[in-house]
Amino acid sequence: MWYYKIHRNLNKKVKPIIWTRYHSIVADRQWQSVVGLEVHAQLNTESKLFSGAENTFGGLVNNCVSLFDAAIPGTLPVLNRKCVELGVKTALALSCRVNEVSTFDRKHYFYADLPAGYQITQQRAPLASDGVINFQVFTPGVHKKPYKKSSKIKQIQLEQDSGKSLHDDELKRSLVDLNRAGVPLIELVFEPDLEDGEEAAALVKELILIVQRLEACTGRMEEGALRVDANVSLRRIGQPLSTRTEIKNIGSIRGVAGAIRHEIDRQRSILESGGTILNETRSWDATNKVTVAMRDKEVVQDYRYMPEPNLPPLRVNLKTKNDTQDVISVPLIQDQIPELPEDTRKRLVQEFQLRPEAAIQLVNEPILLEYFLEISANKERNPTKVANLLLNDLLTALNQNKVNIDHCPVTSKQLIELSDLLLQKKINLDMCRQILDELVHNADEDISPSRLLKEKGWSMITDEAELTKLCIEVLENNPKLVKQYKEGKKKVYRALLGIVVKSSENKIDMAAVSKIMDDLLKK
């Protein structure tokens, strides 16, 4: 019944309430959704896949274009060794079988930003096959607890990116920027092992973390460095799958979750009203939060694949660490693979006794993880408290100052000092938060938290005599409350403490004051 309502809302383009709709799928149990991803990741190399032109984002238009990238007649592709290394590295990190011999193919279609009229890719014999990605699904607010999920990888292939077309509807002109033409990509084809958008988003997040660890890809979805296509289809429990649709080029992690969620709902509403799903390509409209059919993809293309005759088969050495200019040693690359996110999470739980949620959150923010490991290198610091400091307080301070975590101005030296002040109870949490706010706000790496304390006069009153004096003052000034307390109204105790805190300008350690207060009130 209320599903109908949502559907109507959707038609009115009212922004839907996200989590209710999400749970609707799980709740009604009638439908099963199946999601598979294809991810394109730009490889983090100096130059392009087959040419010496610079591989960079945001360069001056048409300024990173070699003759080959513009498909000038007579030019030939020369495979960039670094791309193969990064492709193999990613494949190994995802437990793929690296193929001893892989080959390149031409995929033909006419488009203004594809100067050669074909894309060089690896359709028949890809670089690597049969891998798996294991990840945790945990979106605070959606999931109460994290759960494990994995998706099989069918293949990883090397291919060229296309250029970019810009259409000016007013002047009826199209402009082409070829800076991206020929940029190295790996395409990762996942099996349809997922059930919903959140799982897909978690997979993508994990993949980004992995390629970032490997330094294979910047993972910056906002720059198009990693792009996601999602295949979505539905079935009634026990029935065969209905026709699938493909959502192309989703450009953010939340977009992945949103687009798939929307597409599942859209398909289900069609199926429930007896309609049929068209096998089509759709795009995600992130502003209106709907998927829409792509007009230029309506006709099914025949790509007329053909082996690329200008590139000999790519051979790699799977057995030995003998590396030559033409044949890359896979075991040598295996040795270079760093600790992967899943292992880090395990280590955080085992070595530092963190809760799995905290481990997931820390690993999800590589900068926080770095801080954490640096601060917690000294085992005397309580890891859970350190994690809380970072995940709650630092993030809050950043949010309040509208600073992106990637540009966090606080140094680990400052954080170490700050956490020591907090853990040794030289400051309370409140002061700690204010200091963090100052540190983020000032963005000055030379400011030390203790100096800041002094400057602001925020040092804690630790002297017991002084604290006792403070408490006595409060008791004397509030005879009513004391009277109430003594008559058995224990609630006012908190109020009394509050007054102490206030009168001390927030410079006391609550635990210590509470003890003193207890003693005084017992008298």
Added chain:
Amino acid sequence: MNKLTTYTIKELHKIYRDKLLTPTSFVDLCLQKVKQTSELNAFVTVTEDEAENHGVESEKRFYIDKKSRMLDGITFGIKDNFCTSNITTTCASEMLKNFVPTYDATVYARLRAAGACLIGKCNLDEFAMGAGTVDSIFGPTRNPWGYDKSNDDWRISGGSSGGSAVAVSSGACVAAIGSDTGGSTRNPAALCGIVGLKPTYGLVSRYGLIPLVNSMDVPGILTRTVEDAATILNCIAGPDFLDSTTIKKEFDPVSITDDFDMTKIKIGIPKEYYCEGMSQEVIDTWRYVADLLENQKAVLKSVSLPHTSVSIAVYSILNQCEVASNMARYDGLEYGFRAEENYSTEELYASTRSQGFNDVVRCRIFAGNYFLLSRNYDKYFVKAQKLRRLISNDFKNIFNGDDHVNILLTPTTLSDAPLYKDFMSKHNRDQCAFQDYCTQPANMAGIPAISIPIRLSKNNLPLSVQLMGPFLSEEILLNVAKRIENIVKFPAVAL
């Protein structure tokens, strides 16, 4: 006799040392010759300024620096499908009529580095698709043999590197570069009475050669003597980082000796090369050379290459598939011809491509795209690839087995040079299938082959034979060719 049609590299270098001629004066003679023979239409572009500048550079090295290079003062022409920086490279097509590359093909760069002087860019069939040099937007190239201004018909030069062959045989330059995909260097060499060498696939870089069939294209060498072909090969062969299909091994320069031991050479005569339509004169010439070699104590035997008969059909399919793919880049956006059309991008592509390409090119694109459709791919492309392997294995078996031969002797063409009118009476596709019969199997297998002129037909036109050998057997081929050359003493054309 006109010496320009006979000078060899060695002779010229001696003449330069003796100062009977200097590089600049020789370049001028060649340019004069180009003008005198302009009716033959060998050149698309005559690079007068470049030729003179290159001549001056050579002269300086010869007489002032006293450090001359292998090809200093040697004039050459290059087929107009090799990119030359700042010089239009047209492929004899409307599509690239005004295309000026900003880079040099490796072959051109190496010839220049060796001191050679560029006379001009040579005519060809559009995008090298043809066997006559008749399908060029600049008009056909005429064969100097039997050419008579007063006569309204004339002999075709063969093709598609007809311009290159005519430039060399008419004395406009000492050497020329062609390309050879199914016989495009050997065929015109044979019809114009000069030497045409198709090196092993991957021995000479294709970088800068505008492709016809990437997996078969090889830059070809056209010269008047076998020794000159060897010298040019030594200058242009060897690995090139810019062409990933070049053989990585360092190239060992070939050497030609007059006392080459023929007794150790086993020569095969493949029986499948007797084919329908082969003229009796060609068969007689073939036999004549076989006898001649036997007299030189070489061992001759009949051999079989069983898949020869399917080769031309397989060649045609693979050719058209790669053509369809290679031609996809000509969309009028980045360079080349662009039609006056702005209704939509698709319309722009369609008009540009239908106006920019001739019928032959468009037919091959259509056919190729048909073969590559996913529903046809296995039926045509994959089958053709399998047959190509069998054809290639035929050669391997003959060159490697217990009973192996070192080289094969066959005709190059099925007849002497046809009259233009006769040639044009047949469709380009049928002409290619016919004219390339003996030459294209070497491209399918990637092996080296050389065509050498033997004697004149009753029409007073050159008749040639072809030698083929296993991968990288250029040295043997050239030495055997040299021995034949010494004996047959084929004449230069009288102009």
